[in-house]
Amino acid sequence: MVKIPFLDSHTGGEPTRLIPSLPFDLGVGSVADKLSALKAHHDDLRRTVLLEPRGSDVLVGAYLVPPADPTCQFGVIYFNNVGYLGMCGHGTIGLIASLAYLGKVQPGIIRVETPVGIVEATLHGGSSSEAYRDPPHYPNKVSVKNIPAFRHLAYIPIEIDGKTIHGDVAWGGNWFFLVHDHGMDVDMSNLEALTDFAWRVREQLTARGITGAGGAEIDHVELFASTPDADSKSFVLCPGKAYDRSPCGTGTSAKLACLYGDGKLQIGQTWKQQSVVGSVFEGSVQIQDNRIIPTVTGEAWVMSEGAILVDERDPFGKGI
Numbered sequence: 001m002v003k004i005p006f007l008d009s010h011t012g013g014e015p016t017r018l019i020p021s022l023p024f025d026l027g028v029g030s031v032a033d034k035l036s037a038l039k040a041h042h043d044d045l046r047r048t049v050l051l052e053p054r055g056s057d058v059l060v061g062a063y064l065v066p067p068a069d070p071t072c073q074f075g076v077i078y079f080n081n082v083g084y085l086g087m088c089g090h091g092t093i094g095l096i097a098s099l100a101y102l103g104k105v106q107p108g109i110i111r112v113e114t115p116v117g118i119v120e121a122t123l124h125g126g127s128s129s130e131a132y133r134d135p136p137h138y139p140n141k142v143s144v145k146n147i148p149a150f151r152h153l154a155y156i157p158i159e160i161d162g163k164t165i166h167g168d169v170a171w172g173g174n175w176f177f178l179v180h181d182h183g184m185d186v187d188m189s190n191l192e193a194l195t196d197f198a199w200r201v202r203e204q205l206t207a208r209g210i211t212g213a214g215g216a217e218i219d220h221v222e223l224f225a226s227t228p229d230a231d232s233k234s235f236v237l238c239p240g241k242a243y244d245r246s247p248c249g250t251g252t253s254a255k256l257a258c259l260y261g262d263g264k265l266q267i268g269q270t271w272k273q274q275s276v277v278g279s280v281f282e283g284s285v286q287i288q289d290n291r292i293i294p295t296v297t298g299e300a301w302v303m304s305e306g307a308i309l310v311d312e313r314d315p316f317g318k319g320i
């Protein structure tokens with residue numbers, strides 16, 4: 001029987017399953033090198049951790065790995081039901097809150113190496129946090145200063161059901177297609193139609209050969225709408241066809257880069273992005289070396305801990 005400890009959190013409703021230590025060695029390279037080794041030799045662990053019958057399509061996993069960069073305290077590799085993510089905003093908020101729960105970090109700045117670059121998380125705490133004053137609790141509000149975000153293509157037309165819609169292709173740690181003129185109701189009562197529509201957008205992008213920089217696949221679709229409760233509301237479809245319950249940290253970063261590019265967001269101005277389930281991230285941008293650096297803030301909550309048990313005799317022990 002193999003036993004792998006895990007800790008589950010959610011960030012604005014979107015779960016993160018943290019695996020604090022891997023049952024094998026990935027060598028001494030960068031986190032990007034470790035991701036290559038995982039893809040080549042250990043993809044069965046991703047399936048074991050996330051797929052049914054143990055997991056579900058909604059779960060995002062996070063492997064905690066040693067960083068190669070000496071300025072970082074941690075390395076992390078995010079994964080989902082179909083593969084691996086470059087970065088994950090809700091996952092990083094969940095990771096840091098989980099590490100706080102485990103007593104491995106204190107309020108302050110924590111640098112984390114990801115396969116696509118270094119992110120800087122700030123774990124908030126201190127006198128303004130009621131939760132932190134109560135000893136059994138842990139600080140859970142985190143700001144993530146992301147890698148640089150940018151818009152790659154603007155106002156690209158695609159046709160869905162004979163109707164032309166337009167989207168921007170932008171990078172926020174993953175590749176996104178951001179659509180405003182979709183005409184869909186961004187509401188929980190409309191999840192099936194939103195999923196179907198966003199999936200068809202993805203199919204059209206593939207069929208038309210519309211990609212991110214260097215031919216990268218655009219594997220996330222964001223449909224935006226207005227709301228009285230925030231600056232914008234969004235439905236985000238993830239690569240494995242599950243929708244993001246959070247406002248999506250990398251998706252919000254991509255959105256912030258487009259807003260800044262359009263002159264609709266000033267440096268340091270706060271943007272409130274609401275998810276389809278109603279959770280909110282606050283975002284802002286700063287400029288460093290002529291690049292747009294987004295910061296996204298949210299809260300995460302630990303919700304279960306335990307161990308994955310893999311019985312070698314179980315025909316579905318490594319996922320369906």
Ligand code: PYC
Nearest residue numbers: 088089090248249250
């Ligand atoms: O928060 O960046 C994010 C994210 C990506 C996929 C799911 N959540």
